[in-house]
Amino acid sequence: MNNPTTTFAAGLEGVIACATRLSHVDGAAGRLIFSGHNAVTLAQTKTVEEVWFLLHEGRLPTAEELSVFRAKVESLGKLSTAEIALVKKARGNEPLSAFRTAISAIACHRGFKPWLNRDVKEVEAEVLQLQALAPSIVEIIHTGKAPVRKHKNAGYAQRYLWGVTGKRPSADNLRAVETYLILTIDHGLNASTFSGRVTASTGADVGAAITAAVGTLSGPLHGGAPGPVLDMLDSIGTPENAASWTQAELSAGRRIMGFGHRVYRTDDPRSLCLRGVAEKQNGPRIKLALKVEEEILRALKAKADAKALTTGKPVRALRVNVEFWTAVALEHVGIPRTLYSSTFCTSRIIGWGEHVIEQLRDNKLFRPLSQYTGPEVPESAF
Ligand SMILES: CC(C)(COP(=O)(O)OP(=O)(O)OC[C@H]1O[C@@H](n2cnc3c(N)ncnc32)[C@H](O)[C@@H]1OP(=O)(O)O)[C@@H](O)C(=O)NCCC(=O)NCCS
Incomplete structure (x- = not known):
């Protein structure tokens, strides 16, 4: 019964679990397609x-379609x-937990029901x-407080930034x-999107699916790194400290926030684009951030080369990910670091929602198998 030779993909690495026309992460070429x-x-x-x-x-809007969609x-x-009172009640120490609770409370308040056997529209x-609703x-x-009136608001991004600043x-x-x-609106079958699709696949209401996705985004390994990236820049302090700080962290075996990615085998195109944004902003952090990135990349490359030498196998050096440059760019526009994960939700909730719709339009319940590693049971017990 117990078959230890059966292999499985830990973390579902390399497993294709659904089809999507929404986005494609080409990790080998460092390309992202929407x-x-x-x-x-x-x-x-x-x-x-x-x-x-x-x-x-599946196509860009005409000017008229855009204006109708924007107004909607x-x-x-x-x-x-x-509902404003419900969101206020959800407030606590952690904005992302409050966001998750608010989504759940609003879906409950509006009486969202399981989607199975209902009109898809x-x-x-x-x-x-x-x-x-995410920006509000x-x-x-x-x-x-209740959202302020934003006279002549130009759209979703402006409503968000105006609201928080x-x-x-x-x-x-x-x-x-x-x-x-x-850039962060969608990203293939990442952990939170997968959670949302798994929950939707049971026929659950869409509030439950989005709430599950937000919960999954709360871990530092997925979406929670930009705040800690600024903490890291604060503790490094000056460009001169970058090399010694990096050595100390890596020697202690700690992970450096804002580096590494499960899918990209080369530069993450989102981080290159956001680095460009940060360079254009040319804020007080930019010199330090560039030096820290350079030193960490150098140290990660040296670590990979050393491992390759001892194992005799090629080892890929980790690269900077989207969250490092997100931190620098968002700080410059005045978004407090405690809100970075919620800012991510404001964008990714669009992707989550589209994935949920895609899932329910062609649904198959997610139900993978597990490999049993517990004690054997003698035949006589059955
Ligand atoms: C994103 C992340 C979870 C992807 O990890 P993964 O592909 O599952 O890789 P693993 O966690 O299996 O790590 C593989 C190896 O790289 C190391 N590693 C991965 N990310 C690292 C990092 N940021 N700093 C230092 N070492 C790192 C691991 O310690 C491990 O080393 P080992 O083989 O010597 O034990 C990982 O790179 C990470 O934790 N990054 C920091 C958090 C972060 O920036 N998150 C935002 C992602 S967009």
Whole structure:
């Protein structure tokens, strides 16, 4: 019964668990594709709503479609007085836990039901409601107050940035955040997206699926690194300390936040793009961040080379990931580090929602097998 020779993929590494037309992470080439488009080009030239429409419809919108979609998102982005009170109640020490609780509470308050055997269009409308609400939820969690009126608001990214900084954003800051939100809107079958799809695959309500996804994003190994990246830059302090700090961390066997990735075997295109954003911002952190990145990459390469020498096998050196440069770019636009994971949710909730819709349109319950490693049971026991 117990077969120790059976192999399985730990962490499902290398396993294809579903088909999607939403995004493709080409880890070998360092390319990210959103529904047939280069994600970096979209991030540099489009708005969140345009890319959201692309994910939903499989094509970019016309000017008229965009304006209708934007107005719809804007009106769905408003919470009732009772819901504002619910979000305020969810506030605590950890903004991401509050965000997760708020999503769950709002879905419950709106009476979302399991999607199985329901009209798909009706369920899609529920997904859109949760996606559109994210900036307002984060604003309430941050300020403790109802969202302020944003006169002549230009869209989702502006509503978010205005909400958390309390003022109309400059064009440069808005572009930086728009770029970040687009770059992180979707990313293949990452851990949180997988969670969302697994939950949706049972026929559960879409509030449960999105809540599961938010919960999965709360760990530092997936989505939680930008805050710790700033803590790391703070403790390094000056470019001169970068090399000794890195050596000490690696010698102690600690992981360096903002480095390494499960899928990318070369540079993460999102981190290259955000490094460009940070260089253009040219803020007080940039010199330190560039030096720290250089030193950590050098040390990680030396570590990989040494391991290759002892094992006789090629070892890939870890590269910088999206979260290192996210930290530098978001700090510059005035988003407090405690809100970085919630900012990530504001973007990724769009991808989660589209994956949930994709799952329910062609559903198969996720039910993998496990390898039993417990004690054998004699035949006589049956
Ligand atoms: C993202 C991450 C979880 C991917 O990890 P993974 O592909 O599953 O790789 P593993 O956790 O199996 O690690 C493989 C090896 O690389 C090392 N490693 C991985 N990331 C590392 C890091 N950031 N710093 C130092 N060493 C690291 C591990 O210690 C392990 O070493 P070993 O083989 O000598 O034991 C991992 O790189 C990490 O923890 N990064 C830091 C957190 C982070 O930035 N998260 C945001 C990701 S976008």
